[in-house]
Amino acid sequence: MIEIQKALKGIHYPADKQTIVDTARKQGASDDVLSALDALPEQQFQTPADVLKAVGQEEAEAQPRAFMRVFRSASAGTPDKRPAVPISKMHSVLT
Numbered sequence: 001m002i003e004i005q006k007a008l009k010g011i012h013y014p015a016d017k018q019t020i021v022d023t024a025r026k027q028g029a030s031d032d033v034l035s036a037l038d039a040l041p042e043q044q045f046q047t048p049a050d051v052l053k054a055v056g057q058e059e060a061e062a063q064p065r066a067f068m069r070v071f072r073s074a075s076a077g078t079p080d081k082r083p084a085v086p087i088s089k090m091h092s093v094l095t
Contacts, residue, residue, distance in 0.1 A: 001052060003033050008051060014044045020051060 007024035015023075017040045024037050036055050045051045 003030060004036065004052060004055060005048065007033050007037070008048045011048070013048070014046050016044055017042050020045065 004024075007027050007029035008020065009027065011020060011023050017037075020040065021034065021037045024034060029037070037051075040051070040054050045054070
């Protein structure tokens with residue numbers, strides 16, 4: 001969470017997703033932070049807390065999707081070609 005908070009410095013709210021991602025990129029945010037922010041829904045965010053809450057929701061929704069991709073590929077006998085974001089990477093972005 002601290003990395004994301006640092007990346008959000010200087011943003012004037014309300015701000016849309018593109019402004020947030022662009023500002024984080026200019027701030028030198030890591031690829032993990034940029035990936036987490038890029039996964040945000042297209043909407044206006046009123047405060048930094050709204051952004052952090054949305055990042056947390058995206059992570060919670062990503063975990064079951066990543067599991068299902070692994071499960072489907074294992075049960076089908078062929079690897080799933082879609083990249084999955086490792087849960088360990090998402091955790092490091094949010095802490």
